[in-house]
Amino acid sequence: MSYVAYVNGPGSVYMKRVKRAELIKQTRDKLLAAGRKAFARDGYHAASMDQLTADVGLTRGALYHHFGSKRGLMEAVVEQIDTEMAGRLRDALKDATDRRQALIDEGVAYIKLALEPEFQRIVLRDGPAVLGAPMHWPSQNACLAGTIERIQHLVDTGEIAPVDAEAAARLLDGAVLDAAMWIAAADDPAAVAQRAIDAFTRLASGLVAR
Amino acid sequence: MSYVAYVNGPGSVYMKRVKRAELIKQTRDKLLAAGRKAFARDGYHAASMDQLTADVGLTRGALYHHFGSKRGLMEAVVEQIDTEMAGRLRDALKDATDRRQALIDEGVAYIKLALEPEFQRIVLRDGPAVLGAPMHWPSQNACLAGTIERIQHLVDTGEIAPVDAEAAARLLDGAVLDAAMWIAAADDPAAVAQRAIDAFTRLASGLVAR
DNA sequence: TCCATAACATACGAGGCGTATGTGAAATAT
DNA sequence: ATATTTCACATACGCCTCGTATGTTATGGA
Known part of the structure; x- marks a missing residue:
């Protein structure tokens, strides 16, 4: 060299x-x-x-x-998709004013991103079966880490009542991903998406209560 | 005959x-x-x-x-497990007094049930990859239908503010199942379970608000 | 100039699934 | 009561797929 x-x-x-x-x-x-x-x-x-x-x-x-191995290729593909998703999610939230509202907006944005068939099939459906629980993936933590950080910050500044940031983030994450699969499987995705988003807003309101 | x-x-x-x-x-x-x-x-x-x-x-x-087929066996196994789960969940909730609190208790009970390795591996991990999205399973609706019904009843009686019962149920379902996988993957499941349950209670409080 | 290594292609072996076919006993029809 | 059909499996076969072991060619280093 x-x-x-x-x-x-x-x-x-x-x-x-x-x-x-x-x-x-x-x-x-x-x-x-x-x-x-x-x-x-x-x-x-x-x-x-x-x-x-x-x-x-x-x-x-x-x-x-x-x-x-075939699995190795799958790992690389999942990581690529996850990285893209994390970036797009960051872009979607970069100019938020109300930080409490931003937490809800994040969930909504995540729902929309998670609607993509490629993400659903590879990351949500096949991923866990092939690679094991997503918690063990290095990539999956990108999205989640951001959410945890945002929640923790809200707690630290007293903007919301104290809560375990990681636990809350994981619950929101699970709810959102499940909603995305529900929407994707629906006959009228747009209508169902609105129902999911409304319900999510209601649910998250319990979290962001002062 | x-x-x-x-x-x-x-x-x-x-x-x-x-x-x-x-x-x-x-x-x-x-x-x-x-x-x-x-x-x-x-x-x-x-x-x-x-x-x-x-x-x-x-x-x-x-x-x-x-x-x-191999897939056919998988379907039968998933249905069996799901049916058992629905039954055990019903048993765990049969003598509830406060119906609003019962909704939260249901989530907690579901988390505990979903901790079983057999359920996690077969229904949560491999199930979706083999059988497709759980919304299309006939069996999966057993648990969910119960939750929807309970939420709807709370709305009808005015015990909680109006909300889309199915959407709320699905969100809670996703949150709970995700929490269960988080707990199962943790080094100290008991401690993490408590964190998840606390956070879930907080989250669900937004739903059961009057 | 020679050797080691990287970046592939080729060849081989081992399972695994699905299906087609066989078989004996039971149910049914006559 | 007998003949026929159906059922509940077992056996046998073929096809596909993955992983690995073995070339092969070109590049980098000594």
Whole structure:
């Protein structure tokens, strides 16, 4: 790993190394994307690794090299989705004024995010069966940690009555995810979503009471 | 199907028919019990039908005759567990005095029931992945229907402020089940259970407010 | 220039599920 | 009372899938 930057023009050893690293990353990304698509469409169990890799012009050899196992690919896919979700949730809440109201808004925003079929199928449905309880996932803590922090802050500033922040966050999380699955399975998702959001607001009002 | 009861002593054609039906039922029950045990111990995917049936002195032939598929066995097992749970939940709530408090007690009781590893693994973890969203299960409605009915009654009698009973029930359900998985995964389940129950009481207080 | 390692592809073996088929006993029809 | 059909399984087969072991080629380092 010894090179001098200012002599690295195109075609230099350094650039070739960079190029190669990019190709490898592209291979990994292709597998990841193919896995995400296959898991979302067919479900974890029905997704065939042979099929999935062939779809992007590779073989199972590449997959097992990069991810170690079918489960390993699933872990990577779940982490990717979860990270995206956490980011989008953060964006949706970044300009909140009333912090107490923001807690309720967070739940509502989470419900809307959790409606996406890809998230439902991979993270909510197959994820626990394949990877075990979400509490043990490193990624899943991203969303939850934010909620815990927000609740704790409300307690610390006296904006809401004291409550166990983590416990409250987990309860809200469970309620919200369950609601999302209910909505997704409904004939009229929009109507059911409104019912769920109203009920959630009512429920959360008990938490944010002063 | 024409026989006269008072001439049916032991050894009669009728008795033989009864005996045979009992044997068939025993076979079914043995398979069901074996499936329940194997699914709880190994998880749905890792459970082998060959192994499972051999454990009770049968073959896969018997299994596919009675249940049609591995998934069919899973459905039967889930229904059995869910039915048991609904019954135990009903027992735990049958002598409640304060109906508003009973709604909270119901959540607490459900948390305790949902702590059982068999329920967690089969119904909560593997169930959704194998059978799809629980809303589509015929059995899952047993517990939920009871909760909906209780909430609706509280609303009708004016004991609590009006709320969408089904939506509220589903939210509580999700919160409670999530809490149960949190508790089960904890190092100190007893302590975490208390935190969850306290937080749930606080949360539900928003629902039962007049 | 030679060797080690990385990034894949190929080949192999082991289960597992579902189904098609076989079988003997019981139920039913004649 | 006998013949036929149906039931409750057991047996046998084929297909698919995953994981691993083994090449193979190209790159990085000495």
